[in-house]
Amino acid sequence: MSLSLRWKALAVALLVAAGANAFAQDAPVRIGYAIARTGPWATGAQVSQEPNYIMWADQVNAAGGLNVKGKKRKVELVGYDDRSETETVVRTYEKLMTSDKVDLILPPWGTGANFAVLPLITKHGYPMLAPTATGRKLLQLKSPYFFALLQQPDVMMDALAEYLAARSTKTVAFIHVDELFGLEQASALEASLKEKKIQIVAKKSYPMGVKDLQPVLNEMKSLNPDAFVSLSYPPDTFLVTGQSKAIAFNPKVFYAAVGTAFPVYRDKMGAMVEGVMGLGTWNPKSSPAAKAYFDAHVAKFKKEPDRWASAHAWAGLQILQQAVEKAGVDRKAVRDYIAANEFDTVIGKIRFKGGENISTPGVVSQWQSGEFEVVWPPQRSTSASLYPKPAFK
Amino acid sequence: MTMSGFRERPSRVTIAALATGVLALAVAPWVLNEFLLSLALTCLMYAGLAVSWAMFSGATNYLSLATAAFFGIGAYVTALGYESLTYPVSVFLGGLAASAFAAIVGVAILHLRGAYFAVLTFGLGELVRHAITFVEKKYSGTVGRVLTETPEAATVYLTVLVVALAAVAVCVAVRSSRFGLALAGIGADEQRAQTLGVNTRLVKIGGFALSAFFAGALGAAMAVRWTYIDPPAVFNPFIGFQTVLIAMVGGAQTVAGPLVASIVFSLLTELLRLQFPYLFLIILGTLLILLVLYLPGGIASLWTRKRAGKRDG
Secondary structure (H helix, E strand, O other), X not given: OOHHHHHHHHHHHHHHHHHHHHHHOOOOEEEEEEEOOOOOOHHHHHHHHHHHHHHHHHHHHHOOOEEEOOEEEOEEEEEEEOOOOHHHHHHHHHHHHHHOOOOEEOOOOOHXXXXXXXXXXXXXXXXXXEOOOOOHHHHHOOOOOEEEOOOOHHHHHHHHHHHHHHOOOOEEEEEEEOOHHHHHHHHHHHHHHHHOOOEEEEEEEEOOXXXXXXXXXXXXXXXXXXXXXXXXXXXHHHHHHHHHHHOOOOOOEEEEOOOOOOHHHHHHHHHHHOOOEEEOOOOOOOOHHHHHHHHHHHHHHOOXXXXXXXXXXXXXXXXXXXXXXXXXXXXXXXXXXXXXXXXEEOOEEEEEEOOEEOOOOOOEEEEEOOEEEEEEOHHHOOOOOOOOOOOOO | OOOHHHHXXXXXXXXXXXXXXXXXXXXXXXXXXXXXXXXXXXXXXXXXXHHHHHHHHHHHXXXXXXXXXXXXXXXXXXXXXXXXXXXXXXXXXXXXXXXXXXXXXXXXXOOOOXXXXXXXXXXXXHHHHHHHHHHHHHHHOOOOEEOOOOOOHHHHHHHHHHHHHHHHHHHHHXXXXXXXXXXXXXXXXXXXXXXXXOOHHHHHHHHHHHHHHHHHHHHHHHHHHOOEEOHHHXXXXXXXXXXXXXXXXXXXXXXXXXXXXXXXXXXXXXHHHHHOOOOHXXXXXXXXXXXXXXXXXXXXXXXXXHHHHHHHO
């Protein structure tokens, strides 16, 4: 080998090393989102969603960065307050996609806000894994970039009806909130109960923001149903629980939909929640992965994640992370990878079909001595159900 | 306030500046990126809302909080009719529906004054929200409506621009008309205006309905941006509060005041929201308090005061 060749080889080696070094300190992967920090949506968003984003970015960065096709790059979150306003949600995602030109996005909180972002993610080609948006209407829009992590209303209501049938429940009385989610759940519940030949003895609805449900609950109590189901939102879920206790309405099954999975429900209502059922997916006993997630969350924020959507939000981040590892930050490739593969997550395996998470089954959870135990389906259960529910304490 | 504000005639320089401004606004869709365009859209929306609000409430001193109701009615007209009507038609009908609603409730509530009127108009938003929820659930089995195939961003922007400009033009025209003088007369002393032969009842209903038209049309125009329309989202009381705030901060007795304030306020809110994500409401609140304390007549008093000073000297 001549001297000049050796020099050339050295120069090439140096260049390669410099290149590798440049990659090692590559620009961060910028991930943008808008979420409610103020306004009425903030309660849900700050329990189930944004804390997960922050914790995930911190964990990934502490581990040296996000694995982008084998290269480690730091994560930089670009998060804005959407003030619980649809127009601001739209404007902020326009900013993220066209002005900030972020590499990837994370979803806003709630079904309405996700609807509003849908045309933008489709137009600009940003995959979005949504942990707090549910409803067949969203999926019917068929955005190829939209992935819903939560169980759909019909899936959840099927699970409830199966549980009730397994307990040979004969009669159900239910109330629901007049809002997309409440109505969709109500019609799903009716269909599921009919299929199981369980009689609906009463069905009532109430408007959003209701302040008193006692007359309705009195009527339900007078019918003495085996099970009472309240397809309600957080403020009403608290209201229904408190007022049912006040009138000593003690059916064998007491189910309230959204909000029961929040730790604040247990903390605020106290002993009253014992035996109350609701929408949930998991708890720290579900798996070692769930336990690790729970512990990390408590250590970081000094507050517990909720037992439904929080873990779905975490699962969405895990899916994104795995997809980026294989497909890089080419958003089309990330989308295709998410659509075509199965992922290991904190709530078990997840696979999407038509944007719907078809792996996570409908779950019924129940408060038992301070934990929201999964009591249905049997293969996901962390505890046997308390049946009949003990009277309100 | 003095009546001098109503007799001002714009100078040639003002007209030239206005024409340039309108031209600049009209070409925005081809110059600005998507985000800046929607920021401009927000400014225009609040400009239209605040100017039309001031046209009635500023002149008559009837503090209306019904803007959210009118805006929501317009939005719902789009939600219901967009598939069968074209976009401009739904915008126009949205305005008409809000106007008709304002005229009907105006007959019932415009004899109230002060806090009673304010509280009642605030209740209108809730009333319409629950009424729509009830009707929708009863007859269509759902409460939310999904809009697909929505118009381009440029189309929405230009439509909102046209509505906002129309609001400004109508407001300017009204102020120099007998109708406008009657509205101002009601604001100064309703009893006196009545004694002097003004049909205050009719004038108030007319003014209320006219100002509602623009709020309704703007609601109808903006609704297509949200894909999913349900009552809690479109009957957002925040929109009503913000409109009143902007008009007050700008100077509700003028046209230029609310106009300037809507731009300043929208841009400032956005800047603070993006730059100080956790502090923006505190900063915004402090700024508003300072403004009210040191500029009680609104931003408009900056130039009306100066002009008055010149005249005196």
